[in-house]
Amino acid sequence: MNDSVYNIAVAGATGAVGSVMLKLLEERDFPAASVRPLASAGSAGKTVTFRGEELEVQELTSESFAGIDIALFSAGAARSREFAPAAVEAGAVVIDNSSAFRQEPSVPLVVPEVNPEDLKWHEGIIANPNCSTIQMVVALKPIYDAVGIERIVVTTFQAVSGTGNAAIEELFRQSEAVLKSEEPAALVYPYQIAFNCLPHIESFHDNGYTNEEVKMVKETRKIFVDPLIGITATCVRVPVFTGHSEAVNIRTSREISVEEARRLMLAAPGVLLIDDPEALRYPMPVEATGHDEVLVGRIRRDESAENSLNLWVVSDNVRKGAATNALQIAELLVAEGLLT
Amino acid sequence: MNDSVYNIAVAGATGAVGSVMLKLLEERDFPAASVRPLASAGSAGKTVTFRGEELEVQELTSESFAGIDIALFSAGAARSREFAPAAVEAGAVVIDNSSAFRQEPSVPLVVPEVNPEDLKWHEGIIANPNCSTIQMVVALKPIYDAVGIERIVVTTFQAVSGTGNAAIEELFRQSEAVLKSEEPAALVYPYQIAFNCLPHIESFHDNGYTNEEVKMVKETRKIFVDPLIGITATCVRVPVFTGHSEAVNIRTSREISVEEARRLMLAAPGVLLIDDPEALRYPMPVEATGHDEVLVGRIRRDESAENSLNLWVVSDNVRKGAATNALQIAELLVAEGLLT
Numbered sequence: 001m002n003d004s005v006y007n008i009a010v011a012g013a014t015g016a017v018g019s020v021m022l023k024l025l026e027e028r029d030f031p032a033a034s035v036r037p038l039a040s041a042g043s044a045g046k047t048v049t050f051r052g053e054e055l056e057v058q059e060l061t062s063e064s065f066a067g068i069d070i071a072l073f074s075a076g077a078a079r080s081r082e083f084a085p086a087a088v089e090a091g092a093v094v095i096d097n098s099s100a101f102r103q104e105p106s107v108p109l110v111v112p113e114v115n116p117e118d119l120k121w122h123e124g125i126i127a128n129p130n131c132s133t134i135q136m137v138v139a140l141k142p143i144y145d146a147v148g149i150e151r152i153v154v155t156t157f158q159a160v161s162g163t164g165n166a167a168i169e170e171l172f173r174q175s176e177a178v179l180k181s182e183e184p185a186a187l188v189y190p191y192q193i194a195f196n197c198l199p200h201i202e203s204f205h206d207n208g209y210t211n212e213e214v215k216m217v218k219e220t221r222k223i224f225v226d227p228l229i230g231i232t233a234t235c236v237r238v239p240v241f242t243g244h245s246e247a248v249n250i251r252t253s254r255e256i257s258v259e260e261a262r263r264l265m266l267a268a269p270g271v272l273l274i275d276d277p278e279a280l281r282y283p284m285p286v287e288a289t290g291h292d293e294v295l296v297g298r299i300r301r302d303e304s305a306e307n308s309l310n311l312w313v314v315s316d317n318v319r320k321g322a323a324t325n326a327l328q329i330a331e332l333l334v335a336e337g338l339l340t
Numbered sequence: 341m342n343d344s345v346y347n348i349a350v351a352g353a354t355g356a357v358g359s360v361m362l363k364l365l366e367e368r369d370f371p372a373a374s375v376r377p378l379a380s381a382g383s384a385g386k387t388v389t390f391r392g393e394e395l396e397v398q399e400l401t402s403e404s405f406a407g408i409d410i411a412l413f414s415a416g417a418a419r420s421r422e423f424a425p426a427a428v429e430a431g432a433v434v435i436d437n438s439s440a441f442r443q444e445p446s447v448p449l450v451v452p453e454v455n456p457e458d459l460k461w462h463e464g465i466i467a468n469p470n471c472s473t474i475q476m477v478v479a480l481k482p483i484y485d486a487v488g489i490e491r492i493v494v495t496t497f498q499a500v501s502g503t504g505n506a507a508i509e510e511l512f513r514q515s516e517a518v519l520k521s522e523e524p525a526a527l528v529y530p531y532q533i534a535f536n537c538l539p540h541i542e543s544f545h546d547n548g549y550t551n552e553e554v555k556m557v558k559e560t561r562k563i564f565v566d567p568l569i570g571i572t573a574t575c576v577r578v579p580v581f582t583g584h585s586e587a588v589n590i591r592t593s594r595e596i597s598v599e600e601a602r603r604l605m606l607a608a609p610g611v612l613l614i615d616d617p618e619a620l621r622y623p624m625p626v627e628a629t630g631h632d633e634v635l636v637g638r639i640r641r642d643e644s645a646e647n648s649l650n651l652w653v654v655s656d657n658v659r660k661g662a663a664t665n666a667l668q669i670a671e672l673l674v675a676e677g678l679l680t
Contacts, residue, residue: 151644151645152644153493153589153642153644155495155574155587157497157537157576157578171535172519175515175519176519179512179515179516179519190620191624191626192626195511195579195580195581195625195626196580196583196624196625196626197497197578197580197585197624197625197654198624199585199587199622199623199624199637199638199652200620200622204617204618204620207640207641208598208617208638208639208640208641209640230643230644230645231644232589232642232643232644232645232648232650234495234587234589234638234650234652236497236585236587238497238537238578238579239535239578239579239580240535240536240537240579241535243536245537245539245576247495247539247574247576247587249493249572249574249589258548277544277548278544280530280540280544282539282540283539284531284536284537284538284539285535285536285537286531286532286535286536297539298539298548298574299548300547300548300549301547301548302493302572303570303572304491304492304493304570304571304572305491305570305572308572310572310574312539312574314537
């Protein structure tokens with residue numbers, strides 16, 4: 001082993017995001033000397049495949065991180081809070097996909113296309129933003145830089161894979177039940193998600209907003225380092241397996257034409273412009289699935305207010321919304337020599 | 341037969357909306373002396389059931405309306421344009437569910453809870469607004485009257501039944517195919533709708549908006565008799581059989597609290613307030629299906645702008661969005677003696 005290969009731990013390796021992290025480490029040819037898959041006691045002993053090799057999943061404990069350089073966490077906020085400090089203590093840099101540390105002032109919240117410079121001040125933990133936030137800020141960054149953004153009104157159409165494997169199974173089973181005219185059992189969500197829309201993602205705050213909606217506000221402000229930007233969100237779960245969609249309405253500080261916004265998207269890192277209504281080309285979840293880019297289309301002037309635009313933004317919530325973003329952070333840490 | 345019973349024609353009687361119109365005529369105990377089901381040549385000869393009786397569907401022609409008092413049209417804009425004038429000529433009042441006449445200055449566009457007074461100036465044809473417009477204006481009317489509304493940013497989650505029976509079947513078959521890992525065939529929509537979202541309803545205009553989005557702007561202005569109200573819409577088809585959902589963001593002319601907005605909803609005709617986040621109560625399409633009310637919930641102050649609120653509005657698009665609204669218009673015509 002030389003200096004340019006790294007020992008990786010994946011906490012939550014059997015989950016929806018963790019399993020894609022393993023796939024991406026391979027697919028993106030990450031310089032991994034070894035991979036240590038970790039999960040809760042219930043999943044310990046299972047195997048996962050990495051570079052054609054069967055790896056046994058070990059139980060995630062405070063002792064899991066000896067010799068680890070990078071620990072990718074995607075095992076829920078409670079486990080991140082419990083075990084990430086131990087990983088840092090053991091000398092690893094933690095890239096955490098949960099909400100546990102996102103609002104900690106000492107923890108950078110990073111989307112590599114948007115605020116890579118924030119990686120420089122990490123103290124061992126770097127937070128991966130929420131999926132719905134990531135794809136929105138990637139799409140808005142070029143416009144934000146070019147003309148400023150004062151206000152965002154966003155409505156999301158979120159896939160069940162954001163909740164995890166149990167929700168994917170629930171949508172599958174409920175859909176089967178409904179198609180057979182049977183009563184669909186709701187175990188993961190409070191109500192049927194098959195052929196339905198649930199305007200409810202995570203718990204409700206006193207002001208009537210859900211935690212998912214609050215995250216979009218707080219995380220966007222932290223990533224853009226802009227505590228005054230106005231944001232209001234309505235987050236909705238839809239019967240889609242993978243791929244979050246967002247209807248985004250923005251008011252910019254200065255005027256920008258639709259053509260100029262399209263030009264910016266064409267040049268923006270991580271963005272794929274799919275915006276040709278005449279040819280019926282626009283972003284869709286089934287098209288985004290399995291890809292790492294944020295798909296942007298349906299860019300239109302909003303005539304109901306000054307300096308306003310509508311955009312339609314779709315991305316694979318498990319990839320760019322979680323695993324890909326975490327891997328990109330790891331790659332940047334390596335490239336910039338920020339692993340110490 | 342006496343003066344207070346009426347001969348009804350239903351054009352498009354075998355369609356998704358037409359069949360519900362027949363059901364509602366019965367369910368609402370409409371004073372129908374007779375019902376004449378009409379449809380295209382392809383459906384002529386089929387039977388429909390009304391008050392336990394089998395009625396043979398007749399071909400819709402210019403000769404279909406002799407003796408008819410009220411003609412309920414739901415057979416598409418082309419057929420309305422072709423045959424509604426003949427129905428008027430024959431002495432019927434036409435209530436047209438298509439887009440054919442909605443923007444005609446001489447044709448009232450009516451939602452009974454919102455602008456019943458516009459029925460007074462009809463000249464034989466009354467237009468039923470678009471489904472997505474109807475539920476939005478029913479929900480916004482009490483706020484509009486109380487404090488004024490200057491701007492609306494709306495994002496829709498529209499069910500396939502808005503397209504008709506073929507689309508209901510397509511969602512069913514495509515869902516079955518996907519669950520069996522088979523390739524879903526797209527016949528009605530340009531892409532797969534099962535487990536997907538299509539930001540595309542009706543044809544695209546040159547400005548990048550779809551016709552559905554343009555309708556929401558024009559129809560809301562006509563119904564509110566407010567050509568200056570700002571409206572921008574993003575209309576999205578989602579894999580839901582019945583029940584359109586809308587995330588509605590409004591800027592009011594004067595301030596209004598969430599509590600006051602809720603009180604207005606409680607008193608508003610045709611509105612059912614379902615807004616108790618603590619008890620996880622909010623409107624959903626599966627809950628709206630089969631009901632005539634517009635369900636409103638998730639009312640929240642939007643802190644990103646002055647005098648702004650978010651609402652979540654759900655309704656059965658085949659009922660209140662089409663058939664129920666048409667029947668309510670017919671009932672009003674009868675009650676107000678406006679059938680001549």
